[in-house]
Amino acid sequence: MTVKDKSPKKITAKPFVKWAGGKGALVELLSAHLPIDFCDVKKVTYIEPFVGGGAMLFYMLTHFSNIHRVIINDLNEDLILCYQLIKNNPQLLIEHLKKIENEYFQLQTMDEKSIYYYHMRDKYNSIIPKVEERAACFIFLNKTCFNGLYRVNTNGKFNVPFGKNQKPNICDEVLIMIDHKLLKKVDIYTGNYSIILKHLGKGYNYIYIDPPYRPLSGTAYFKEYSHNVFDDNEQEKLKNFCDKLTAKGCQIMQSNSNSMENGESYFKKLYKEYYIDQIQAHRYINAHVGKREKETELLIMNYNYNNE
Incomplete structure (x- = not known):
């Protein structure tokens, strides 16, 4: 039987960027909803089609030794560029991040740092031919923009304002190298x-799906994921995709909001043949600290994790 690796670790792999909707505070709760036989499977193919910051990815790779193959995907090309560079050439990324970090911390005032930030934002929104420079710029903006948001306008240009962070950790060399080993x-x-359909394993496939959430009211869409709105039509396409994965014998867990429509749960109606559990989660994306309260989210599974 394969069990969790509980050996003590001083430094643990975790996301190298802050990401809207990140699951860092929920990973243990999510892992408690894995299939009851998950640890008994000798070779698991683990897949995330919306990897984002990768909190669940790094947790699963750190804690479950029976995961022998991993597939990740994301629509954000620059985020994936960072993953690829950390996997294949982390030292090159570190070199460019250190250069940016040194330039930034030599600035004395917040006004000077703000000017530097907007210069880097303009640079990012232009053509940067070298992948290492673009990835370093992406991470710098993530570390210094307002609340770690990734948001673009209708032209696909990154438009998040300066965050006035006093001590941003721009180049976390130790974490990058730890993540490199797992990646x-x-x-x-x-x-x-849908690209993951081509990469399913022949045996046990476990797929964690963390798409852009449907707004709680079902009316206004916040475009933090990309300039493409993930509307109700997209949510319904995703449900059909989950049905395809289920038909192929895949085990699925999806996170989403407890969104209401005409007084009833949108997702409980859409996924009426699935198992759904409600969990409590902090929403840290709110600009007003006092409003960052716990809200109910849903876990949608095609298996009964309680085995009841």
Whole structure:
């Protein structure tokens, strides 16, 4: 029987960027909803079609030794560029991040740092031919923009304002190298989530799906994921995709909001044949600290994790 690796670790792999909707505070709760036989499977293919910051990815790779193959994907090409560079050439990324970090911390005032930030934002929104420079610029903006958001306008240009962070950790060399060791075993793709159909394993496939959430009211969409709105039509396409994966014998867990429509749960109606559990989660994306309260989210599974 394969069990969790509980050996003590001083430094643990975790996301190298902050990401809207990140699951860092929820990973243990999510892992408690894995299939009851998950640890008994000798070779698991683990897949994330919306990897984002990768909190669940790094947790699963750190805690479950029976995961022998990993597939990740995301629509954000620059985020995936960072994953690929950390996997294949982390020292090159570190070199460019250190250069940016040194330039930034030599600035004395917040006004000077703000000017530097907007210069880097303009640079990012232009053509940067070298992948290492673009990836370093992406991470710098993530570390210094407002609340770690990734948001673009209708023209696809990154438009998040300066965050006035006093001590941003721009180049976390130790974390990058720890993540590098785990990403060696990960196959990395970018594009529509449906691409994972071509990469399913022949045996046990476990797929964690963390798409852009449906707004709680079902009316206004916040475009933090990309300039493409993930509307109700997309949510319904994703449900059909989950049905396809289920028909292929895949085990699925999806996170989403507890969104209401005409007084009833949108997702409980859409996924009426699935198992759904409600969990409590902090929403840290709110600009007003006092409003960052716990809200109910849903876990949608095609298996009964309680085995009841």
